[in-house]
Amino acid sequence: MRKTGGMTRATLTISSKNYSSWSLRGWLLCKMSGIDFEEKLVEINDDQRQELLLLSPSVLVPRLTDGEVTVWDTLAIAEYLNETKPKAGLLPKDKVARAHCRSVSGEMHSGFYNLRSALPMNLKARHEKFKIFSGARPDVERIRAIWTECLDTYGGPFLFGEKPTVADAMYAPVCTRFRTYAVELEPALQNYCETVFAWALMKEWTEGALAEPDEIIELEVEF
Structure with a gap:
């Protein structure tokens, strides 16, 4: 953390903007909340690669440090920001919708492993055609169902x-995966x-991703 004008800024530790979907999630949450923070990049090198892939306690991304508080799990970051910035509207006001939002967010957080492995995030890449292996197809269908239910229920x-x-x-990040691998929707x-791609925050993140050096190692596993 560092002080600006007498105020201490929070720090969000992230990794590659092109490849790290969890970094994107944490960054979006911080931006949406309005918290004053600076980015700290953990560069990917051979020594850190295994630690990042295994989510070693020594290298946790994204990680939010705000004063004496350190939060490194993405949903924990969301809940912390919702507590500290309640007017930001990170969760719906309605109790039923709020429970629904937490549920589908938790499902993304803990599931879809086959999708993560088969369609790793890569904002620079575009495939006109891409064959999704059979193990990932149920994940794609489940995401389609979640999105359809939410859009039908809450009107988009x-x-x-x-x-x-x-x-x-x-x-x-799933939207970017579907675009990268030409998933029909x-x-x-x-x-x-x-709508997500046109979101000002996504445009800002994507600009940073496209500006990254091409030599950054592409991650084979979600982290």
Whole structure:
């Protein structure tokens, strides 16, 4: 952390903007909350690669440090920011919608391993055609079902209505994966992805990703 004008800024430790979907999620949550923070990049090198892939306690990304508080799990970051910045609207106001948002966010957080392995995030890449192996197809179908239910229930353009929430931060990297690997979507779901891509915060992140050196090692496993 460092002080600016007498105030101590929080620090968000992240990794590659092109490859690290968890870094993207944590960064979006911080930006959405309005917390004053600076980015600290953990560069990927051979010594850190295994630690990052295994989520070693010595290298945890994303990691938010705010005063005496250190939070490194993405959902824990979301809950911490929701407590400290309640007016930011990270979670829906309605109790039922809030529970729904937490549920689909938790499902993204703990599941979809086959999707992560088969379609790693790579914002610089585009495939006109890409064969998804059979093990990942149920994950794709489940995400389609989640998005359809949310958009039908809350009216879009984001998953829980007019404003982005924790759920959109959690699923934004999936939108990029579907674009990278040419996953076909129903019009309503494609429109949701386009809403995410047009989101000012996603544009800002993507600019940073495209500016990264090409020699950064592509990660084979989600972290």
